[in-house]
Amino acid sequence: xxxxxxxxxxxxxxxxxxxxxxxxxxxxxxxxxxxxxxxxxxxxxxxxxxxxxxxxxxxxxxxxxxxxxxxxxxxxxxxxxxxxxxxxxxxxxxxxxxxxxxxxxxxxxxxxxxxxxxxxxxxxxxxxxxxxxxxxxxxx
Amino acid sequence: xxxxxxxxxxxxxxxxxxxxxxxxxxxxxxxxxxxxxxxxxxxxxxxxxxxxxxxxxxxxxxxxxxxxxxxxxxxxxxxxxxxxxxxxxxxxxxxxxxxxxxxxxxxxxxxxxxxxxxxxxxxxxxxxxxxxxxxx
Numbered sequence: 393x394x395x396x397x398x399x400x401x402x403x404x405x406x407x408x409x410x411x412x413x414x415x416x417x418x419x420x421x422x423x424x425x426x427x428x429x430x431x432x433x434x435x436x437x438x439x440x441x442x443x444x445x446x447x448x449x450x451x452x453x454x455x456x457x458x459x460x461x462x463x464x465x466x467x468x469x470x471x472x473x474x475x476x477x478x479x480x481x482x483x484x485x486x487x488x489x490x491x492x493x494x495x496x497x498x499x500x501x502x503x504x505x506x507x508x509x510x511x512x513x514x515x516x517x518x519x520x521x522x523x524x525x526x527x528x529x530x531x532x
Numbered sequence: 533x534x535x536x537x538x539x540x541x542x543x544x545x546x547x548x549x550x551x552x553x554x555x556x557x558x559x560x561x562x563x564x565x566x567x568x569x570x571x572x573x574x575x576x577x578x579x580x581x582x583x584x585x586x587x588x589x590x591x592x593x594x595x596x597x598x599x600x601x602x603x604x605x606x607x608x609x610x611x612x613x614x615x616x617x618x619x620x621x622x623x624x625x626x627x628x629x630x631x632x633x634x635x636x637x638x639x640x641x642x643x644x645x646x647x648x649x650x651x652x653x654x655x656x657x658x659x660x661x662x663x664x665x666x667x668x
């Protein structure tokens with residue numbers, strides 16, 4: 393039987409929304425306070441949803457220890473307490489939570505073999521959340 | 533089609549052990565969850581049903597009936613129980629959150645009349661939950 397397992401993680405990071413493709417005036421108009429040159433931070437909540445058949449021997453979609461280890465090693469250690477703008481991943485992309493969602497999805501999709509990746513969801517604040525299901529999925 | 537979700541909470545204990553595995557394998561695979569004395573969680577259950585809105589009542593489902601069905605079929609059986617020892621589904625199956633979601637689906641699905649069961653979501657902790665949609 394197929395089940396969907398979701399695990400939540402937290403990390404904190406700073407960013408500044410600024411696009412080199414736009415003038416300073418445009419950047420300021422579009423990004424507002426998020427364009428502050430010194431940056432600002434968030435406590436991000438990351439939700440990873442994976443799916444698969446429930447293994448009859450273990451009762452699990454995937455071993456949580458494996459998922460936790462992957463996320464800690466490949467994501468939390470890389471992004472927690474960092475300034476996102478200084479990371480190579482954001483050398484050319486604006487570190488919006490949309491782009492962060494797609495980047496984390498890509499890291500999980502390429503590296504995590506324990507179960508099928510369904511979705512990455514981010515809460516940037518309690519009021520804003522973003523989700524990415526990959527390109528081939530339309531949400532019902 | 534409208535979807536309605538009702539939440540409930542229950543507390544239960546469990547442990548993970550597969551008698552087909554050696555003691556060492558059980559410890560390696562299930563870690564702390566293998567402690568045979570069990571440990572507990574405050575579970576949150578979300579039951580989502582779907583259906584057309586009845587033009588006379590304006591309801592997808594009579595919430596009072598749904599609540600009663602959830603209490604009778606699920607909460608009375610699971611709340612303040614040791615799942616491995618007191619709930620028949622788990623005498624021979626490991627009471628993971630995945631299997632709990634499946635068992636709750638199987639308990640509720642045949643008992644709902646007006647609305648159709650859409651999803652069972654079980655939170656083991658606020659940071660870990662499983663969804664089951666009745667998929668084979």
